[in-house]
Amino acid sequence: MKNPTLHIIVNPQAGSGNAKKTLDITRAFITKEEVPYHLYLTEYPGHEKIIAKELMETVLEPWHDDKVLKTLLVVIGGDGTLHEVINTLASQPLIPVAYLPAGSGNDFARGLGLTRKTKKDLARLIKVTKPTPIPLIATQFEQKDAPQLVLNNIGIGLDANIVSTANNSKTKDFLNKIHLGSLAYLASIFHVLKEQHAFPVTFDTLGEKKHFKKAYLCSITNHPYFGGGVAIDPTANIKQAKMSVVLLEKVNLAVLIYLVIRLLMKNHLSSKYIHHFVTDQLAVTSTHPEFCQTDGEIVGKEAQVIQCTMTSRLFWI
CATH class of the missing domain: 3.40.50.10330 (Probable inorganic polyphosphate/atp-NAD kinase; domain 1)
Known part of the structure; x- marks a missing residue:
């Protein structure tokens, strides 16, 4: 042909x-x-x-x-x-x-x-x-007129704060020119770990509400990975047309380091400080202004009300 x-x-x-x-x-x-x-x-x-x-x-x-x-x-x-x-x-x-x-x-x-x-x-x-139909997350932010398709994930809290800090770093452009742009994100992690605070967030999945008072990082993901290959949900599968929610509670630095090690070993989901569930429809409400990102692009820093459903589009893969 x-x-x-x-x-x-x-x-x-x-x-x-x-x-x-x-x-x-x-x-x-x-x-x-x-x-x-x-x-x-x-x-x-x-x-x-x-x-x-x-x-x-x-x-x-x-x-x-x-x-x-x-x-x-x-x-x-x-x-x-x-x-x-x-x-x-x-x-x-x-x-x-x-x-x-x-x-x-x-x-x-x-x-x-x-x-x-x-x-x-x-x-x-x-x-x-x-072509092959590939599931994507369709989102509607209360503050935005147009809906948005998400390839990878929506992040509220720590990871979005890191993205925002790195993007606004004075050294990022220089590091990009010498092909070391990822160092801007690494430097931002240490800065943001100190300043990111806990925040309340509520999830509504078809009438079942889940409320968390001390959220630190919230990721709504379409497949296992975020941050350049980190498996935030090793059990996720893009072909299943389900979104995975992974929430980390605010913990002290020693526990956080321990959880990062477990994250790298892909056995973190069983921790009592991490909450995980899967759904195909979700409403997210965070009443405290927090950074939010979709696919690595900052949506803003504000109270978030987000409607999420699953959709699909054709890819030539």
């Missing part, structure tokens, strides 16, 4: 420049395989949304079982770039999206079981004959 024409959106800044290497490998591979393509490089934050919207309105088509796919959108970048693209295409979930991970975390690729090795992922991509 003839390969569709690839329309490739690339964020060259992703992964502290790793996306450029991924692009070079991709161009060499598809040129050798004689796969037609068009290339679109993002030039500033948010540019990927403008490109994706224009492509959606001009050349991209929804998948139909009885038609040959003529065009395929490919995203090269990190989870943040992919997050923006799929939200731009939210009204067209039947337009397939292919993904070549090139960020610093690549948690969505881990959750999908992609190799994260560009040549192997490209060899798989050109052999795909039909």
Whole structure:
């Protein structure tokens, strides 16, 4: 079967420049395989949304079982770039999206079981004959007009605070230029551990309410991973169309270090300080202003009221 024409959106800044290497490998591979393509490089934050919207309105088509796919959108970048693209295409979930991970975390690729090795992922991509529906979390924030699709997770508290602190770090741009951007997040962890306080949060799952007075970190996740490969819920499976909630209570530093060790060993869920449940519908209420992030992007610092359900869209994997 003839390969569709690839329309490739690339964020060259992703992964502290790793996306450029991924692009070079991709161009060499598809040129050798004689796969037609068009290339679109993002030039500033948010540019990927403008490109994706224009492509959606001009050349991209929804998948139909009885038609040959003529065009395929490919995203090269990190989870943040992919997050923006799929939200731009939210009204067209039947337009397939292919993904070549090139960020610093690549948690969505881990959750999908992609190799994260560009040549192997490209060899798989050109052999795909039909798209696969992949579950995502659909969220509606009370403070936001538009709903939002989430690839990986929603974080309230500690992890969102770390993301915000790192993103606003004066040294982050410098570290990114020398390909050590992850150090900004490492430095932020030690700073935030001291200042993050406990906060109240309530979960409502189809009428059953769970209230916690001393939440420290709350992660609502679509698959096992967050933070660049940390298995916050080793039992989660992206194909099950369920969201996992993992909540850590505020503890002293010694207990926190012990829990981090258990987290790295993937046996932390049995701790009395960690609460875990699975659902396909969820309402989250946090009355105290807290940082909140989705797929590594800060939503804001405010009291949070969030409605979460499961949905899906087509990916070419």
